[in-house]
Amino acid sequence: xxxxxxxxxxxxxxxxxxxxxxxxxxxxxxxxxxxxxxxxxxxxxxxxxxxxxxxxxxxxxxxxxxxxxxxxxxxxxxxxxxxxxxxxxxxxxxxxxxxxxxxxxxxxxxxxxxxxxxxxxxxxxxxxxxxxxxxxxxxxxxxxxxxxxxxxxxxxxxxxxxxxxxxxxxxxxxxxxxxxx
Amino acid sequence: xxxxxxxxxxxxxxxxxxxxxxxxxxxxxxxxxxxxxxxxxxxxxxxxxxxxxxxxxxxxxxxxxxxxxxxxxxxxxxxxxxxxxxxxxxxxxxxxxxxxxxxxxxxxxxxxxxxxxxxxxxxxxxxxxxxxxxxxxxxxxxxxxxxxxxxx
Ligand SMILES: [Zn+2]
Numbered sequence: 001x002x003x004x005x006x007x008x009x010x011x012x013x014x015x016x017x018x019x020x021x022x023x024x025x026x027x028x029x030x031x032x033x034x035x036x037x038x039x040x041x042x043x044x045x046x047x048x049x050x051x052x053x054x055x056x057x058x059x060x061x062x063x064x065x066x067x068x069x070x071x072x073x074x075x076x077x078x079x080x081x082x083x084x085x086x087x088x089x090x091x092x093x094x095x096x097x098x099x100x101x102x103x104x105x106x107x108x109x110x111x112x113x114x115x116x117x118x119x120x121x122x123x124x125x126x127x128x129x130x131x132x133x134x135x136x137x138x139x140x141x142x143x144x145x146x147x148x149x150x151x152x153x154x155x156x157x158x159x160x161x162x163x164x165x166x167x168x169x170x171x172x173x174x175x176x177x178x179x180x181x
Numbered sequence: 182x183x184x185x186x187x188x189x190x191x192x193x194x195x196x197x198x199x200x201x202x203x204x205x206x207x208x209x210x211x212x213x214x215x216x217x218x219x220x221x222x223x224x225x226x227x228x229x230x231x232x233x234x235x236x237x238x239x240x241x242x243x244x245x246x247x248x249x250x251x252x253x254x255x256x257x258x259x260x261x262x263x264x265x266x267x268x269x270x271x272x273x274x275x276x277x278x279x280x281x282x283x284x285x286x287x288x289x290x291x292x293x294x295x296x297x298x299x300x301x302x303x304x305x306x307x308x309x310x311x312x313x314x315x316x317x318x319x320x321x322x323x324x325x326x327x328x329x330x331x332x333x
Binding site for chain 2: 015017020021024028029031032033036037042045046049050053054057058123124127128139140142143144148149164167168171172174175178
């Protein structure tokens, strides 16, 4: 994600839609893709992205430049996506009828993706499916966003050791899921 | 450095570039001389690291911004109303109600002391009058209606 100039944030905080739009343009690819990889569905990624930017808009005036805007946005994005994924899981466990429907949607989407893109695309979704939301978040921020352990830790509000452990467990699971563990 | 140490680092810090050059060098040396760890590294790279690293990024659909924009407009319109409602937060409600009750008590005492306090007897009269209406029957509907209007 590219750096967001301080004066742009200040402008957006006063309610200037054009400034907020500029922030959206600079950061929405990150937000959307992290949401997409954590939730596993493009519809959910759209909902999460929308929620994230509404949260940012509502709280921008409280953002005091004490932390970096990027870290703040990382944290909102990851938390929103993880909570979305978890609440969805709760719903699905309670309602088996809905579960079946959601699964069929997911299968359709996966099938369409493998037609659209090379096979590597579909493998990502299948691989990530083996992980819990926290492990997914760590792996995504590391592999897809190229963040360091320190950056991931501050994005998740945790420490480096927890990040390291999650990444290790995630990779162990992934190795096992492809039968090479 | 033994195989277990090397594989731990392959799963984490070595692969993610978190090691100091000296330690990373030791891992590299081990892998160069240990076929099992070399195999492990390759399996990890091919099956786990590369598929995720090579996953492309997707462009978010344009309608997301449109949805956000309309939510922002709604937010802006409802925000001032929310601000004024904050005055009625529970924190403020307690003293406000306390002052109101106190004022009422003071006024009641003042009126009683001044001898204007005929409110009680007036209410009693009204109550007995309305109670009597029930016994008068359906013929006096007109009167009942006007009394209701008067009381309202
Ligand atoms: Zn070895």
